[in-house]
Amino acid sequence: MSLRLPTIDQIGIRALLERNASECPDREFVTFEDGTSWTFSEALNQAFSAANVLRGMGVQQGQVVAILLGNGADFLRAWWGAAALGATTAMFNPTYQGEFLGNLVRKAEPVLVISESDAHVPVAAAIDVPSMHPFALRSGSAEPPKLERPIEVWDVHGILCTSGTTGGSKAVLQSYHHLHTTGSWATIDAGLSPDDTLLVDLPLFHAALNTFVVGCLATRSRLAVRTRPQLSRYWAVARETGATIAVGVSAMAVYLQGQPTVPEERDHRMRYWIGVPLPSDPTAFAQRFGISGGVLGAYGCTEIGVAVIARPGVAHPPGSCGRARPGFELRIVDENDVEVPAGQPGELVVRTELPWAISHGYLNDGEATAASWRNGWFHTGDALSVDEDGNYYFRDRIKDVIRRRGENISSFEIERIIAGHPAIEEAACIAVSSDLGIEDEIKVLIVRRDGADLDYLQLVEWLAAHVPYFMVPRFFEEVDSFPKTATGRIQKFLLRGEHTDRCWDREPYIAVTRDGVKRRTAVPSGR
Template sequence: MPNTNPARARDFTDPRIPNRDECVLRYLVDRWAVERPDKVHVVWEDGEEWTFADVRRRITEKAAGLEKLGVRQGDFVAVWLPNGRDALLAFYAINYLGAVFVPFNTAYRGNLLAHVVANSGAKLIIAHPDLVGRMGEIDRAGLAQLVLTTQGDAPDVGLEVTRFDDLAGDAVSPLDRPIQPWDIQSIIYTSGTTGPSKGVLSSYLHMFSNAGPESWPMVGEDDRYMCVAPIFHIGGMGPPFVMLARGASVAMVESFSTDRFWEIAARTKATVVFLLGVMATFLMKRPPSPEDRNHTVRKAFMVPLTDDAPAFTERFGIDIYTIFNMTEISSPIVSEANPVKRGTCGKARPGVEVRLVDANDCEVPVGEIGEMLVRTDRPWGMNSGYNRNPEATAKAWGNGWFHTGDAFRQDEDGYFYFVDRVKDAIRRRGENISSFEVEVEVCAHPAVREAAAIAVPSEFSEDEVMVVVAPVPGQAIDVPELARFLIDRMPYFMVPRYIRVMDELPKTPSAKVLKADLRSEGVTADTWDREKAGMRVRRESFAG
């Protein structure tokens, strides 16, 4: 939110750096509590509303309580909670002190839990009692204090225990120094699909740039963003912050529900939602209902953009936008409303530079596939590296550009198209195949809920294409019929040879499919082989 008030002096001479009260949580909370005390900032799923004045009162009380436990500016504080009031209060209170919010995925356990505990460097953790028992199974590294939420009991894991409900204080002490836009605001852990999760160091300015006015100009101060993603994920902790930066409101929902999505959106008066492509698919595969337009939502971010996006707009009465983003960057690719180009992610937004390069960081020609590299013209506009992992930081930031690990192509009009994770590309008989594009076609089948395309060894050379699919609840997948469906839709070289059906695809704690696990399992005993079934696909021939 640019500083348009001439009466307010600028904090910084660099015009690319917004004022502290435009991008730093503590000063935003203080500002809106004065300027908009009665405006609602948070609506909960059960209908309870918190105004900006309520928010400031609640979080300063918790911040004062954390300060009594020894939390100071710059400390890392772990939070291990499901979505809810306690999680949001913890997030805001930690940042209000100038400390660093370090959320853990509620599915963590064992070696993964031990890894993030050690990597975080946190001495205090705020946790739900139902999760605490898992800490008894690991080395708790430097953890010394446990703050328990709710009234439930938890096993003794050798930590000093305080109740979250008992955190209170009359006032927060003055800061040692002003909290700066470039100070670290959070550590968000990546999915760990190829190795141990990396802790992404994010500044306040990174979070502001991630979905601020330059990145998402279509979202304004009168909008209400319905957040259904977990708060330990960038998709869950980002929305409250970016709506706070706008002096706007957020509807906090426990989790995504296909059956209740529109009813919750209507009840909370949400105007903006974020939909993973699979969520949009779930909603489209529900039977049509008179309630499909009985809601207040007017804008949705759909990632990735599905082929039935125009039908989604028509059915639900919503303008669709799409973006490309990841935890480490700040929405460099954003589309216009209702993009007509199939499969696009949009164009590079103002303030970012984007290049597509080969393995040597040399740019590829327009139309060819290359890894996407990104940098911003705003200092601290992207991640500040990986916590306690200088090797990964140096590798990701090679040659002064952030390497996304994602392969794209760009058309002559400047639109970008996601092709694949670089590590997930498939090469079959001289053809490069995008696993993403295979998955899009497979998920177009009405009985398929989700799909993962992987490469498996061929008895000849290179790869064969295999897809692992899960059915829509209450339906069964007829595998030969699915193969015939795909033969009619796909180039011959993309048609999967192998199809395996599972009830659920294996996922990381942040719900990304574990393709590495599927590749290691390979062609299992329950995998259907199209060629052994006598269903061969031949190269098309054309008469001249």
């Protein structure tokens, strides 16, 4: 049976808020960490209030509003208010700062920045964009804001700024249908209902989480919003919130499985746990923690959302990330876009049965759009293989990107910042395996300027002032020069085989966290 393009009434944020407020106004919808909550009626009023404030600030339908907020009522109010106005949102990690943040925000071309951090005000001013505190969004009228025209499924809901791969960051265009398709597999398709509750403890600015929130709008499932995961009492939080579905990224599964077995870890209502990546043994994970429906897994990226899914009850060989989801056509191809035999690694390319189900391009970057969407297929830049039974296996990243702390990190962006240090001539960042073997650690190789002094502890502190905490490299190594192509590009494939035994490891000497930088010892750090 062929798929049908959904209507905006079925997938639009404003339309779903209005439907739910009309049909079940007094049903509790969102609970927050401070004990407050919103009903469906209150959620709509909060959205309309924010929308009218934004309109008063001059925001028009189709214009971009940048949101730099953590999880909470302010984030939902800003997001849903912009959506109710028909504006486009660009969501950023609020720990971003300085030049790095300014470059990302500039690409999205916002007309307004919403942030509660004083550190973001000069960033907005530097790109000549006004900023406002989210508290102001509470003061607007709850009257439905008039639209200049109807919102459509192909309208741009969001600008998703990638972390950059082979070059600088790109601004990915996300339509409402793309938003819906990315989250529907684990919400609508998984059979969520008003009896379900999504634990929202990962950052809402990530598409991995906010797309599930939109799915819950469609299924009328509750949201339990928390500022961040509390791994030390994860299952207690699940019980307290009544969560039936949650998302785990990075090494969360490894941490949870490494804790002593206690009865409380099964005392909850959880029926689905979405693992990105999957635990090493999803069935054992679900059995130990009493997850009745099992563990869901997926493969995807910013531009395509989710193209491969692993469902409980479907046999997947060890190491597989699942099978192609309905409506997605996948191929594994060589450098000339010719399909390779089963079992042979190649680049995954994707297209969809319905229009607007994946991104339709990069904002103001026709060259990058043409390069990625060539020959009628989106090129993911990831190396996968597929077996005879249609099981897909992630092999490597063709694109120059590092995965750390649940974030895709551009080595290009780190290198550009490091090269601005007065003691450094040139730098190359590569991924090395973490201690847990789940994600990447960042290693930077450095060519020092002639005659320059370089103290690694001071370099770490300098970097922490210029990039988000999770982008600060762990390993540092000095080299005399880099292997390069005839055109002067660093041949990173020759560097990736390098180990860390010759590196300076900052971990014993200095801690870099979201709360700041703290030296652990005054051991000399220069090399």
